[in-house]
Amino acid sequence: MAYPADFKYTKEHEWIKVEGNTGTIGITDHAQAALGDIVFVELPKVGAELKAGSSFGTVESVKAVSDLFAPVSGTVTEINADLATSPEKVNSDAHTAWMVKVNLKNPSEVNGLLSSTDYDKFVAEEK
Amino acid sequence: MAPTEVAAPRKTALNATHRQMGARMVDFAGWDMPVEYPPHGDRKAGGLIAEHMAVRNSVGIFDVSHMGDIRVHGPEALAAIQRMTMNDASKLSIGQCQYSALLYPEGTFVDDVIVHRLGENDYLLVINAGTREKDVNWVVGQADGFNCRVDNLSDNYTQIAIQGPNGVKVLQKLTDTDLSQVKFYWFTHGTVCGLPNTLIARTGYTAEDGFEIYVPADEATSARVWNEVMEAGKEFNVLPCGLGARNTLRLEGKLPLYGHEISESITVWEAGLDRFLKMDKGEFVGRTALAEQKEEGIRRTLIGLENIDRGIPRDGYKVFDLAGKEIGAVTSGSPAPFLKKNVALAYVPVELSASDTELNVEIRGQMVKCKVIPTPFYKRPKKA
Numbered sequence: 001m002a003y004p005a006d007f008k009y010t011k012e013h014e015w016i017k018v019e020g021n022t023g024t025i026g027i028t029d030h031a032q033a034a035l036g037d038i039v040f041v042e043l044p045k046v047g048a049e050l051k052a053g054s055s056f057g058t059v060e061s062v063k064a065v066s067d068l069f070a071p072v073s074g075t076v077t078e079i080n081a082d083l084a085t086s087p088e089k090v091n092s093d094a095h096t097a098w099m100v101k102v103n104l105k106n107p108s109e110v111n112g113l114l115s116s117t118d119y120d121k122f123v124a125e126e127k
Numbered sequence: 128m129a130p131t132e133v134a135a136p137r138k139t140a141l142n143a144t145h146r147q148m149g150a151r152m153v154d155f156a157g158w159d160m161p162v163e164y165p166p167h168g169d170r171k172a173g174g175l176i177a178e179h180m181a182v183r184n185s186v187g188i189f190d191v192s193h194m195g196d197i198r199v200h201g202p203e204a205l206a207a208i209q210r211m212t213m214n215d216a217s218k219l220s221i222g223q224c225q226y227s228a229l230l231y232p233e234g235t236f237v238d239d240v241i242v243h244r245l246g247e248n249d250y251l252l253v254i255n256a257g258t259r260e261k262d263v264n265w266v267v268g269q270a271d272g273f274n275c276r277v278d279n280l281s282d283n284y285t286q287i288a289i290q291g292p293n294g295v296k297v298l299q300k301l302t303d304t305d306l307s308q309v310k311f312y313w314f315t316h317g318t319v320c321g322l323p324n325t326l327i328a329r330t331g332y333t334a335e336d337g338f339e340i341y342v343p344a345d346e347a348t349s350a351r352v353w354n355e356v357m358e359a360g361k362e363f364n365v366l367p368c369g370l371g372a373r374n375t376l377r378l379e380g381k382l383p384l385y386g387h388e389i390s391e392s393i394t395v396w397e398a399g400l401d402r403f404l405k406m407d408k409g410e411f412v413g414r415t416a417l418a419e420q421k422e423e424g425i426r427r428t429l430i431g432l433e434n435i436d437r438g439i440p441r442d443g444y445k446v447f448d449l450a451g452k453e454i455g456a457v458t459s460g461s462p463a464p465f466l467k468k469n470v471a472l473a474y475v476p477v478e479l480s481a482s483d484t485e486l487n488v489e490i491r492g493q494m495v496k497c498k499v500i501p502t503p504f505y506k507r508p509k510k511a
Contacts, residue, residue: 036151036163036371037176039462040439058491060439062175062462063162063371065491091174 003028004095008110009119012069015095018110023072024098027059030123032094035061041083041090043068043099048076050102052109057099059090072109074102139192140285140349148367149173156257158193161369172364178372179464182333186291187368188356191332192344193256194286197266200249201275208250211269211412212242213395215405219244224312224330226403228395229265230413234420236389236398238262241330243314248275251326253286255385269412285349289356290337290376292507293363298338300359302327311336320352332373334380335507372464379463379505381431381472387442387458388429388472396425397474427455430480431502432471432488438495440471440488447487447494448479457488463504470504471497 007015013031017024032038040060050056050070057068078101083089089097104110114122136159145152145160149167152159166173172181181187199207208216214227221244229237238258243251254262263279270277289298299306304317304327314328319340331337342352357365374384383389388398395404395417406414406421432440440460448454460471471488479486482501487494 033165034151036165037174037464040437060462062375062464065439065441 003116003119005116007095007116008071008113009116009122010069010071010113011122012067014069014071016071016110016113017098018104018107021104021107022077023074023102023104023110025071025100025102026096026098027068027090027094028119028123029094031066032091035059035064035066037062038087038090041087041099043079043083044076046076046079050074050076050100052106059087068099070102071113072102073105075105077101077103137193139190140344140346141190141192141353143346144350144353145190145367150367150369153370155370156193156255158256160193161190161367163369163371164367170366172366175369175371175375176464178366178368179375181364181366182291182335182337182368182372182376183465184291185363186289186293186297186337186360186365187372188353188360188365189288189290189368189373190285190353191288191339191373192285192349195254195256195259195262195279195281196284196286196341197252197254197263198245198250198278198280199252199266199270199275200246200278201273202248203273204248204250204275207270207273207275208242208252209409209411210273211266212240213404213411213413214242215408216242216244216250217408221246222313222315224314224328226312228389228400228403229262229269230395230411230417231391232412232416234394234396234413234416235391236385236393236395237265237391238385239383239389239400241328243326243328251280253330258385283344284341285344285352286339286341287353287356288331288333288337288339289360290331290333290335290368292336293360293365294335294337297356297360297363297365298327298340301355306338309338320355322348322352332382333376334382334503334505335376374459375461375464378459378461378470378472379465379503381503384459393474394420394425396420397427397429399429424477426476427474428477428480429458429472429502430475431500431504432457432460432473432486432497433500433504434469435485435496435498438488438490438493439469440473440490440495440497444471445489446473446475447489449485449487451487454479454486460488466504470500472502475499
């Protein structure tokens, strides 16, 4: 699975796509594969404040619970309510099954994230 | 070499086969084992839920070679087995198996075992991976003074479990033994994949019909048998299954897991396994303590829970009464793929164990309401 070049990535395996002042956040294909069948996604409410590097929710597979870490700071403007009833969409296409959209508090934080090439390398080294 | 170096995980003879099939491997009790087999190559289905459903609806196969095997044989083998296990092995016919347990004098668990009666004074104990060395030492110690031999055969066999309603059809293609004559919890010896005298037991750990076969532990033979079972199972959409599905299958059926529902600090009465405890068979290790405990009565018992509120209770999560008092802990908890709900087993005070009792499980700081439900969560349908 190729990692989209217009996304940025964290070492905790989240992706973020930035358009204007809005960041769309999800987990990577590598993360969904490592978790296995995803059965539950717990997301913050619209209006919640995310802090870069802090947990903002959880994703659970049959076997494991994993924290979601915010790639950037910002205010949640939208959540993907679809995942409440169809969490398996994260398995079938992790790079379109977004979790939250945020209004970026400090857009320069994005510069500290990994490019798709760097993330690909990071994942290869982790194996 | 640093003296603190951790021992490399042990591998079964099928390790390379699992990796070729794209298995995701994990360390389990010191063994490098497949946890699940995501879709890979020509195999379009896979992953824990698909594996679980394959076993419930058709057939799945597991490498369970990490389990141990101890043979006890000789003139006083039965007497030794009777002394070290809780069930009544004198009731076993040759070719029959029995669920039982090795107990400490306190009436708690060394391990649970399946006792197979191989011959007149010849028994095979199949034991858990995580307790192999402890069990072997325990059995050797308990057999001391009896005129019998204890052989640790754990490394001699590759043990493959073929589980699910179509398991019998798959295995029948690979053997000339008439499997319809082998009842549940019985075994026979026959030629499987051209290997004569193979132990074929109608046993398993999935709460489903199925077989476990014991073949020589060399890599080439093990891989050949595994691949032949996969090939024979193709028409039934067989899936290779990992420890993930093994755990959810056994949880739905309330089959205990050592270190969770049974341990050195949990008694037979508490675990609710007294239907396998034969207090009247004569003296055995643990009997005196168990008799006293029966007099006193038990304080905690193993119950089943399902959620009322959203959340997944998992192993180790704390259980509270509705007033907020901590009363116990979840021993095993997980989404149950066949039942399509989240279930958990937990030890709670007897007075809070009745069906429909509402309790809270603490999930990451939140109280999540659950209720006590009857167990096992899943029972396989009786044949028509």
